[in-house]
Amino acid sequence: MTAGLDTPDRRGRTGLDQVGRDLTGNPRVRVRDVRLLSCNWYVLRTTTFDYRHADGRWSTQERETYDRGNGATVLLYDIARRTVLLTRQFRYPAYVNGHADGMLLETAAGLLDDESPEEAIRREAAEETGHAIGEVEHVFTVYMSPGSVTERLHFYAAPYDSTTRASHGGGIAEEGEDIEVVELGFDHALRLVRDGGIADAKTIMLLQWAALHGPFSPETEDLSR
Template identity: 40%
Template sequence: MRTEGERVRVCAIDTIADAKGKLISVRYEQRRRDGGQQVCKREIYDNGNSAAILPYDPERKTVLLTKQLRLPVFLQDGTERTLEACAGKLDGEKAERRIVKEMQEELGYKVSQVERLFELYVSPAAIMEKIVFFTCKYSAANKVSDGGGLKDEGEDIEVVETTLEQAAAMIATGEIIDAKTVVLIQYLRDRVRL
């Protein structure tokens, strides 16, 4: 039964696939702005929420990025290694705690404080994932290993250190094509200019 003011009612949710993430088919009724009713069906992918971080060294004006295989990008464009911000699935952990672990695993840097910036949905029409965005200060003193990710998770990550300005230029040249990374670089670049 529809309550007053409710515009959407979910009629059915069917699981299509449930492996590393879950693909569901949702049938719902929606009251349109013009007062009409419509029944819609959408496929939604839920692979869990995540966190991403762009570490920044204010002394040297550098950032740390990862370079790794992203199969969808390879299948679409033939690009074997994608430059992007360090990121990982929350897997039930608090975002702050998880991103500190990811930074150490992927980048090889251990930090104790991160700054939470904002949360965004990158593709809300079809993907449930919400990303929590972070930055932090780092320096050479924070380096504890070469990073590289976890081999048992199939990770083979190259750590790339570059200036923030060079990272911004890489967006313009198409070297950085990952949305979360573009958002972080542009946000941090605007903030540093203040």
């Protein structure tokens, strides 16, 4: 009996080796086997499949995939004050891979679990920044690391101001979160992107969107005058 296969793992899941076996969307891919490597909290699998190349040749390939579920992130902005609200928290994977102290400036984000993306991002914004945001704008949905991680990340933007502040934020202490809320001038945030002070991909993507097409784009700012 193996946890995650025929007996529940710590999250109550079974049959984790069945994911992907029934895929039929691409006739050039035939899944042959799926092996569960780990389900300590998220799920690591090795999948063996046959792949037909453009020249008609078939080859057998193997890929590891890391399944942590899907997520959502949101850029909170104040047009009147020309500011954005970010978080700073310790990220061990970044720390062990060369980031000086592992403390990253980021947009609020989290996993969906059983919620819709909009529900999840409102919850995460409240937990991390302390702001109860209202209407959110969907920006795009992307695969952040498609070579190995299955996660799709839903990107949003939403306004904030003094009236949306509902708590101090900071994350959930019981889950080990220790999050600092950081308000930055938008132009300062863009400078931090250029000099490496902001090194988180989702945050950079949303800041660039805000500058090119979002609340701080020339077109939007002209309309607000």
